[in-house]
Amino acid sequence: xxxxxxxxxxxxxxxxxxxxxxxxxxxxxxxxxxxxxxxxxxxxxxxxxxxxxxxxxxxxxxxxxxxxxxxxxxxxxxxxxxxxxxxxxxxxxxxxxxxxxxxxxxxxxxxxxxxxxxxxxxxxxxxxxxxxxxxxxxxxxxxxxxxxxxxxxxxxxxxxxxxxxxxxxxxxxxxxxxxxxxxxxxxxxxxxxxxxxxxxxxxxxxxxxxxxxxxxxxxxxxxxxxxxxxxxxxxxxxxxxxxxxxxxxxxx
Numbered sequence: 001x002x003x004x005x006x007x008x009x010x011x012x013x014x015x016x017x018x019x020x021x022x023x024x025x026x027x028x029x030x031x032x033x034x035x036x037x038x039x040x041x042x043x044x045x046x047x048x049x050x051x052x053x054x055x056x057x058x059x060x061x062x063x064x065x066x067x068x069x070x071x072x073x074x075x076x077x078x079x080x081x082x083x084x085x086x087x088x089x090x091x092x093x094x095x096x097x098x099x100x101x102x103x104x105x106x107x108x109x110x111x112x113x114x115x116x117x118x119x120x121x122x123x124x125x126x127x128x129x130x131x132x133x134x135x136x137x138x139x140x141x142x143x144x145x146x147x148x149x150x151x152x153x154x155x156x157x158x159x160x161x162x163x164x165x166x167x168x169x170x171x172x173x174x175x176x177x178x179x180x181x182x183x184x185x186x187x188x189x190x191x192x193x194x195x196x197x198x199x200x201x202x203x204x205x206x207x208x209x210x211x212x213x214x215x216x217x218x219x220x221x222x223x224x225x226x227x228x229x230x231x232x233x234x235x236x237x238x239x240x241x242x243x244x245x246x247x248x249x250x251x252x
Contacts, residue, residue: 027212028045031210040077048105051105054106055108057110148176151170151171155186178205221247
């Protein structure tokens with residue numbers, strides 16, 4: 001009986017220790033213009049000195065201009081900037097995508113085509129790797145396509161002729177629409193998609209605003225000013241409701 005009690009106490013302590021050290025699943029998603037203020041914010045979220053932060057320009061087809069802009073934004077920051085392109089050669093990159101991405105403290109995805117990025121990630125198994133990173137507590141983030149990708153789905157300009165709906169990775173059980181003030185054509189599409197059940201209720205974000213999610217819950221609203229903000233778009237009594245979210249922190 002005494003031995004059983006000791007075993008139970010040891011198991012209880014082990015479970016308690018695991019609960020205390022469980023990683024916080026973190027996503028910092030914006031409507032667009034994911035520049036230096038947001039990168040600095042991600043640095044702080046890692047809670048690491050000189051954090052390793054990887055930029056993934058997949059949505060833009062690994063555009064070299066976007067990669068150059070990333071390095072320019074990071075050059076005077078106390079962090080280690082990395083870039084993981086998708087158009088690689090086994091002769092040039094000897095580490096696997098998993099080895100690279102899971103060694104980071106944060107991963108930021110750039111803007112571009114959400115549709116193409118999701119398809120390419122699935123081809124390489126990177127969708128699974130990003131899920132591992134998320135569960136491990138590696139901070140994820142991005143703006144525009146780099147934001148939509150983490151959600152259930154959202155509005156995209158990834159197809160010809162007109163805006164449309166696309167699926168995301170589903171790490172967050174909501175939908176997302178970027179560029180809310182800048183691109184007014186997204187608004188009727190997004191509202192209708194939520195009203196008809198094509199998309200889950202979710203968050204429409206102005207370019208200069210972002211939402212911090214922890215364990216799939218919004219915990220903070222961040223903006224570069226008082227004008228740009230996110231909105232929670234939902235259905236109540238059969239009608240669309242668009243609720244502005246209070247900005248809790250201004251960043252520069």
